[in-house]
Amino acid sequence: MSMSRRVGSSSNPETRNPGLHTGSFSGAHHFTIYNPTMMEVDNSNERQAMRLLAENVIVGAEFDSSDHRSSCHPETRLDITHSIQSWIHNPARKYKILWLHGPAGVGKSAILQTIAETASGAATSILGATLFFSRPNSRDDPKRVLITIAYRLAVRYPLYRQYIVRLLTIDPRLVEKSLAEQFKTFIVQPFGVEQLLAEHHGTVLILLDGLDECNGEEAQCEIILLIGRFVLQYPTCPLIWFIASRPEPHIQDSFLKWELQRAYGEMRVLVDSDQGRRDVETYLRDNFANIREKHRRSIPSSQQWPSESDLSTIAIRSSGLFIFPSTLIRFIGDTAYADPISRLKIALDVIESTSSSDGGHNPFETLDALYTRILSEVPRDVISTTLRLLALCIAGLEGYNFAQTCNWLGITQGRAYGALQRLHSVLYVPEPQNASTGALRAFHASFYDYLRLPSRSGAFYVMVPELIRYHYLRWIRILLESHSKCLTLT
Numbered sequence: 001m002s003m004s005r006r007v008g009s010s011s012n013p014e015t016r017n018p019g020l021h022t023g024s025f026s027g028a029h030h031f032t033i034y035n036p037t038m039m040e041v042d043n044s045n046e047r048q049a050m051r052l053l054a055e056n057v058i059v060g061a062e063f064d065s066s067d068h069r070s071s072c073h074p075e076t077r078l079d080i081t082h083s084i085q086s087w088i089h090n091p092a093r094k095y096k097i098l099w100l101h102g103p104a105g106v107g108k109s110a111i112l113q114t115i116a117e118t119a120s121g122a123a124t125s126i127l128g129a130t131l132f133f134s135r136p137n138s139r140d141d142p143k144r145v146l147i148t149i150a151y152r153l154a155v156r157y158p159l160y161r162q163y164i165v166r167l168l169t170i171d172p173r174l175v176e177k178s179l180a181e182q183f184k185t186f187i188v189q190p191f192g193v194e195q196l197l198a199e200h201h202g203t204v205l206i207l208l209d210g211l212d213e214c215n216g217e218e219a220q221c222e223i224i225l226l227i228g229r230f231v232l233q234y235p236t237c238p239l240i241w242f243i244a245s246r247p248e249p250h251i252q253d254s255f256l257k258w259e260l261q262r263a264y265g266e267m268r269v270l271v272d273s274d275q276g277r278r279d280v281e282t283y284l285r286d287n288f289a290n291i292r293e294k295h296r297r298s299i300p301s302s303q304q305w306p307s308e309s310d311l312s313t314i315a316i317r318s319s320g321l322f323i324f325p326s327t328l329i330r331f332i333g334d335t336a337y338a339d340p341i342s343r344l345k346i347a348l349d350v351i352e353s354t355s356s357s358d359g360g361h362n363p364f365e366t367l368d369a370l371y372t373r374i375l376s377e378v379p380r381d382v383i384s385t386t387l388r389l390l391a392l393c394i395a396g397l398e399g400y401n402f403a404q405t406c407n408w409l410g411i412t413q414g415r416a417y418g419a420l421q422r423l424h425s426v427l428y429v430p431e432p433q434n435a436s437t438g439a440l441r442a443f444h445a446s447f448y449d450y451l452r453l454p455s456r457s458g459a460f461y462v463m464v465p466e467l468i469r470y471h472y473l474r475w476i477r478i479l480l481e482s483h484s485k486c487l488t489l490t
Helices: 043-054 078-088 108-121 142-156 158-170 172-176 179-193 217-233 249-255 274-294 308-318 323-332 340-353 365-376 383-397 402-409 413-419 445-452 454-460 464-489
Strands: 004-007 031-034 097-101 127-132 204-209 239-245 264-268
Touching: 043 142, 043 158, 043 172, 078 097, 078 108, 078 239, 078 264, 097 108, 097 217, 108 127, 108 204, 108 239, 127 142, 142 158, 142 179, 142 217, 158 172, 158 179, 172 179, 179 217, 217 239, 217 249, 274 308, 274 323, 308 323, 308 340, 323 340, 323 365, 340 365, 365 445, 365 454, 383 402, 383 413, 383 445, 383 464, 402 413, 445 454
Parallel strands: 097 239, 097 264, 127 204, 204 239
Antiparallel strands: 004 031
């Protein structure tokens, strides 16, 4: 029931003397208050609530974080990005969820990065929150997904921030609730039930990239179902969801549930399409031009490099997978070698060795051959150290900085840098001055996929469980020995 109360002047000396009154309505008179539930804005509460959220987000998951992701190369993926933009800006859109899917390395993250940058740069931005999952970079904790989204929305929208502050002031342990409870608290209640932004914002875009890299298939499916049921229950809510992932069976099954059929539309990034090959060729031409400029002393100005034939060969064998040309460009332009002509010849030899006589091929075959060639350049006397370092990355211990990783393995940083010297085209290796802050990581998850499967990596197969077990036992032994020495001294 709506209530009103007429407030007039008071005989209270505090209200007659502004110097004696420190409230929000000092000196005010003749006004009406409706539904008189009044709260003083407490900046300390807001700071504490926002700090609590910030401490529990997935660090580096934002599109504009310091852990930068590449957007689409100019003049590539125009057909897909235009279709996505049409869906985003169409107020009569049929679906509130768009699912973009395709295999690893096809460029999904670059597409979402481009969409996020474009949406953010618009004069009236509709970008609410972005979350780029990455298992290699430890951005995969499902317990922090809704907190990360809530934090970005709270930063952007004052009404939502007030709602969040009120909740967390009452119950700070909301950040520890289950995924379903957090979704209800941070999404359903404010946007569905209370409709906080309904009158102020026509569209609020939430973008989730790499859902398949969120930790746990069950959590991935739950996120899909929570979002799907929400958009069906609250069709007028301004939130729209753009989700990208590999087409893993459990993710497909979640989207195909009968109850979600009316909730989403889908878009597939095709492998080995005509448009994909043209996009790869555009990417290659520009990047080879950059390599030629950097190495102009070693490439004669009179020489056409690369030849049109070589360029076409690479574009065709890329099969529309952008991870192949991007890895190849880093391999050819590696400054440690400063010999792009010879490196291109090596790359072409790799492509030739994987050519199929019947005209058909596995799209990952050429990429795998390139990964094998890169690892083959690691000297034999350090390859065991190299694989141990890679094993820790695959096992999820890449959250440790480089110095800690070396300590864990019991090797010097010098030896570790030597073991990784030939892998800069596939790995980010922090500079020595950043060893205590930067972490070793792969440029793309497809490299870890390759290492995990002996059918793909052969002699470079990394047996993660055995190596991790060995190192756990090693550290347990060290701890027991240390404990024993302490008892002896006492």
